[in-house]
Amino acid sequence: MAKFYGIGVGPGDSSLLTLKAVEVLNKIDILYTPEAEKDGGSLALSIAKPHFNEALEIKYRHFPMSFNKAEKEAKWESVAKEVIEDVKEGKDVGFITLGDPMIYSTYVYIMEKLISEIQVETIPGISSFSNIASSQNLPLVMDTEPLIILPCTADEEIIDDAMQKYSCLVLMKVYKKFGMIREKIEKYGLIDHAVLVSNSSQGTEKVYTDLRDINSEEKISYFSTILINKEYMHKAKVNH
Template identity: 30%
Template sequence: MTERQSGRLYGVGLGPGDPELVTVRAAGLIGKADVVAYHSARHGRSIARSIAEPYLRGDQIEEKLVYPLTVETTDHPGGYRGALDEFYEQAAARLAAHLDAGRDVVVLAEGDPLFYGSYQHMHKRLADRYPTEVVPGVTSVSAAAARLGKPLVEAEEVLTIIPGTLPEEELTARLAATDSAVVMKLGRTFPTVRRALERSGRLAEAQYVERATMPGERTAPLAEVDPDSVPYFSVAVLPSRIDRTVAEHADGEGRGEGEVVVVGTGPAGPLWLTPEARGVLAGATDLVGYTTYLDRVPVRAGQLRHGSDNKVEAERAEFALDLARRGRKVAVVSSGDPGVFAMATAVLEAACADPYRSVPVRVLPGMTAAHAAASRAGAPLGHDYAVVSLSDRLKPWEVVAQRLRAAAAADLVLALYNPGSQSRTTQVGLARDLLLEHRAPDTPVVMARDVGGPTERVRTVRLADLDPTQVDMRTILLIGSSQTQAVARDNGTEVVWTPRRYPPV
């Protein structure tokens, strides 16, 4: 007597709703299956079954997997998640009984089985025990884009799929950061999603698609949609920006009110770029900045780039403001934080004078070089600290020295920007000697170069051993107070930290 062979499990994607969008493979499996299973709410109706109905034989076993609840409230001892887990275990056991009896089981899934689909819960519980095949289906994302007739992404654009159930702050950040997006699971989340789109500055771009390819399909600009009319089977779409950006600068003039946003990109690459900054850089018609910093921003189709030398900040600021007066959306690119020895001051100074007083200007913060360097060393800025630029191009060295003495006398940790360059070679030595009048020779000094970049080097030396020849414009110096510690740990690393408690005076 031979042992009975188990049946096969199929997760079958049905596409977004139109039965004609069911794949040939999916239709064939539905027609041949011994058992057809599908999820439904307590009312018993199943959209999945209605899509698959043309392909059913009529004599198949149907397993209706009815959810025990439809909102996140329950008296189950395990709460909402516990109730669902129990339901999925019971549903999987029902399907396992058919598979053990040698019956092939098709589990119907709207869209794609492994894309926010209910089938995945059966898959995780059964696929390691039975032969399984997943048949992909057209997703609601693809259907929505097709119905809108707008590209989702082009070239190097990034598409983000977001569940509308995320908290509003998280939705806002992700919408601000991405090029294109589709927000799923609207329904009761629609007011939150709409606020997030508005807060991220993306509401005007957003499109609404309801029941794509199904009866009752509707598309509209999302801003015009009545929140009370939004069902679960709807999505919000932010299509590709490329055509819109190309159109906005096709004639050299903007469409609508222009603005200047001074964007902090952090000390190095994109890992430390904030979501808001990333979104503004992607949505700008024009990028303005020092060429070295502009090179850190990806090239985008339809976007104009205006690079210049690092010694023309005032001219760069006025150029950006002139573009904005013509209706352009201008991002002025600044490394680190734009308000720390960077472009925000130059832009605001120009914007407070004629003829730029009415031009909208915003400043977006960025990770500072001091904070990036401190994170690599440990926590040298854990107590009060001062930030000083050693450059004497815009202020006399006597002013620099006076501020160093005051900070040293106050026993503040010091973050020293712009310490040296090819044409400025004396400042680091002068600062070291001045500080040694107030600090012990073994005071820890963090020398951090190109933090976050490909040639990053961070090391700690004694103040007395600080060598000016090892310092350039890409280096920042963090000089400890009398309380700062440099401690070797058991794993061979050294950490530098300044206690938050200060000894009584």
């Protein structure tokens, strides 16, 4: 029976796909992919490309980044209809997404529109924060420690509370919030416990072990993540 597959392709390096993701890319007939750069559409495509089968049909669809909710909704709705038709005609259809499909991915918008109509299988992927921790040899959590993953676009109150309360924080979607976030990191005395990595595992990866080194005029990549660890950061920094 034909299915729709949501495929997490990891943070950037094509070798960070799972065997299962590769197997699915090998068998699907059609791949839907967003064009928008900011959504990671073209990046996800370049990561998955080495694993495409020769007969794969790629359908590029435009998902507007506009803040007009109705416009976005209509767009996803129309792509979902196309997908449902394809699957009902017996085609295996895929959708690729950066990192993990269930962590801050627009994949969820399309998945929710399909789930009552056709069979949906989601394949997990390596998240950027998990790859950053491993590539920096930086432990995130041990024993009874909580781990909090926060987008820098969250309410400031939530960020303040988390910075004071938890020993390990993953701050995602840094981008234009860098100035505000660095101020808070300084305020809570965490600057020596923080590392920022942009474009993890991509050719353009940048690692900042000292956030003070970042010029406030510098444009921070859209794919930047800050790890803060009050317990283990020292060793990672020394080792780097």
